Amino acid sequence: MKKSDFYFDLPERLIAQHPLEQRDASRLLVLDRKDGSVTHRHFHDVLEYVQPGDCMVFNNSRVIPARLMGHAVGRTTPIEVLLLHDRGNGLWECLTRPGKKTREGVELTFGDGLLTATVESVDPADGNRLIRFHYDGIFLEILDNLGTMPLPPYIKEKLEDPERYQTVYSKTPGSAAAPTAGLHFTQELLDKIRQKGVQLAFVTLHVGLGTFRPVKEDEITDHIMHSEFYVMDAETAQTINQVRDGGGKIWAVGTTACRTMETIADEAGHVREQSGWTDIFIYPGYHFKSIDHLITNFHLPESTLMMLISAFSDRETILHAYQQAVNEEYRFFSFGDAMLLI
Incomplete structure (x- = not known):
């Protein structure tokens, strides 16, 4: 079919x-x-x-407010991270954009360092990243502060x-x-x-x-x-x-x-x-x-x-x-x- x-x-x-x-x-x-x-x-x-x-x-x-905007440590190019699946212990499967800026080993920072992360691996099949987040406190509360709602790309208007x-x-x-x-x-x-x-x-x-x-x-x-x-x-x-x-x-x-x-x-x-x-x-x-x-x-x-x-x-x-x-x-x-x- x-x-x-x-x-x-x-x-x-x-x-x-x-x-x-x-x-x-x-x-x-x-x-x-x-x-x-x-x-x-x-x-x-x-x-x-x-x-x-x-x-x-x-x-x-x-x-969850799963869309995060940050940048690589020492860089200024904006990087978008979309959380997909919680793998436990701070490890998330994510989509990133631009992908070429989030190679394995790249350190990321969000909200003036309130949240940091490390790209641990890249899936060669679909390009998804496994990213380990580092933070103090409760992760979902930090997301409420830093993240935004991940509306589908065909919705252009602000919610x-x-x-x-x-x-x-x-x-x-x-x-x-x-x-x-x-x-x-x-x-x-x-x-x-x-x-x-x-x-x-x-x-x-x-x-x-x-x-x-x-x-x-x-x-x-x-x-x-x-x-x-x-x-x-x-x-x-x-x-x-x-x-x-x-x-x-x-x-x-x-x-x-x-x-x-x-x-x-x-x-x-x-x-x-x-x-x-x-x-x-x-x-x-x-x-x-x-x-x-x-x-x-x-x-x-x-x-x-x-x-x-x-x-x-x-x-x-x-x-x-x-x-x-x-x-x-x-x-x-x-x-x-x-x-x-x-």
Whole structure:
């Protein structure tokens, strides 16, 4: 299967540059996977589709201010460092720009020396750096002081309120990008969903940039996914399994929740307490085990996320629905509108 099989033409004007004032006022394209029919709603209407006894699974990872600006010791050329994965003991996998200024052994400094770092190694495959940070105090507090929110490059406008790039239920810091399907939920909407008799369950998957990296290979099976760290606790696993065994439907809120569930689930769709790293790559032909419905945003052409939703439905149906979204001028990507696959 070719990368070009997942291409669609997207006018640049439809790329959302800012969030709506009201999170759940975004539009919702509802796609019925059985017959391919499309219904145009608003996000708060999701309450009409979820049923008592169902379970919604959310990713509660919180985006950290992962973009740092500094320079090499003794130099003045600005160097941008984007934190991707915490490897422990101050060691982070990072992207840097310009890469030629961050060779192995280079010493970096940020915020007039409040934070310093050493480039320990360079991955020859993807150019990512392993960087060891040196500091006094609590690293996340230093990031709050020195770092900025790592908005995707297609968002050109400044984000006035960083909390708008967080879900209202975000809890565990560690992501380099937001699990954007969850950005549409308000606390009021979550309360109404609970009151309807729906279970809310939370997993953690720290979103790296690997999910969003462009597929460079023509044959999609040649693409290598980067790993992301996930956690499912015992209480969440028990809730999901009880709902499944009781005949309720399992809703994944976002592709990150979906990928976490599919990593852990057995063939019967049951999950268990587990943590680890996942590099699961879902594309057409994949057999889903754990979810019945999927809420997601609109994705980039030829991306692994387009491939995932094409596997959950089918490629032709997804491309037809996306064309309708373009025709109806839906807002695309992180701050854009949402899609419900039922």
